[in-house]
Amino acid sequence: MPEINQQVGVDLxxxxxxxxxxxxxxxNPRFFRKDEKRLAKAQKxxxxxxxxxxxxxxxxxxxxxxxxxxxxxxxDFLHKLTTRLIRENQVISxxxxxxxxxxxxxxxxxSIADVGWGELVRQLEYKATWYGRTVVKIDKFYPSSKRxxxxxxxxxxxxxxxxxxxxxxxxxxxxxxxxxxxxxxxxGLAVLACGEAVRPGRKPSSRHGKLQRSRKAx
Ligand SMILES: [Zn+2]
Numbered sequence: 556m557p558e559i560n561q562q563v564g565v566d567l568x569x570x571x572x573x574x575x576x577x578x579x580x581x582x583n584p585r586f587f588r589k590d591e592k593r594l595a596k597a598q599k600x601x602x603x604x605x606x607x608x609x610x611x612x613x614x615x616x617x618x619x620x621x622x623x624x625x626x627x628x629x630x631d632f633l634h635k636l637t638t639r640l641i642r643e644n645q646v647i648s649x650x651x652x653x654x655x656x657x658x659x660x661x662x663x664x665x666s667i668a669d670v671g672w673g674e675l676v677r678q679l680e681y682k683a684t685w686y687g688r689t690v691v692k693i694d695k696f697y698p699s700s701k702r703x704x705x706x707x708x709x710x711x712x713x714x715x716x717x718x719x720x721x722x723x724x725x726x727x728x729x730x731x732x733x734x735x736x737x738x739x740x741x742x743g744l745a746v747l748a749c750g751e752a753v754r755p756g757r758k759p760s761s762r763h764g765k766l767q768r769s770r771k772a773x
Contacts, residue, residue, distance in 0.1 A: 556642065556686040556687060558645055558687070559643075559644070560645065561645055562644055562647070562648065562740060562743075562744065563577065563640060563644045563646070564576035564649070564737055564738070564739035564741070565647060565648065565649045565736060565739065566699065566732055566735045566736040566739055567650070567672050568580065573675070575736055576733070576736040576737045576739065576740040578730075578733050580732070580733075581636060582632060590621065590624060590625045594622065597614065597617050597618045597621055598618055601614035601615055601617075629671055629674075630674075633674055633675050633678055634678065637675060640679065641679065641682045641683060642686075645688055645689065646688070646689045646690075646691060646743065646747065647679055647683065647688065647689070647691070648690075648693060648739050648740045648743020648744065649676065649679070649690070649692060649693070650692070650694075650697065650739055651692035651693070676690075676692075689747065691743035691746050692743075693742040693746060694742075697742050699735040699738040700713050700731060700734070700735045702734075703729065703734070704727075704734050704737040704741070705727040706722060706724050708722055708723070708724035713731070718731050718732075
């Protein structure tokens, strides 16, 4: 694709799937939650059928079908989103989250799993290679949520339920996720300027390699 002068910061949300530094929020995990309820029902029905019975076979096929549908829906959603992000932006900046750790420890683990962050990053990376775009992953310890995008002030604490906050330093009021996405973009561009970016075609560092492997193991 021809080069364009557009960059975007992408943050993983809990209420919304993905938050862009432009202020746009895309998708909603509840969309996937519906399918999961249907799946749970079908599984319960299956468990009540007698072993070796025809009804059990039928119930098993039904469970398999719902599984496949969920996977299809998520893949489809992610492909549309990543293709669009790649088409519209020359640089895409995101956090390299350790999804596995988050899923184990996070009270909102379910939403994170629904979103498929690892798959989203994977798609962005290979599409960036295809179309000559750059994906920058910033350090997972960067305080993207706690930092005021306007003045750089870093809040000592920011609990998960806070969706909007006002910076005590400059008085600016922030949407938690949009502010984070803006910080992610700024940090990504800074990384690029220093020449440390993970560019398409370049061999990832061993640290990144490790991260990727641990993701695949999930
Ligand atoms: Zn501020």
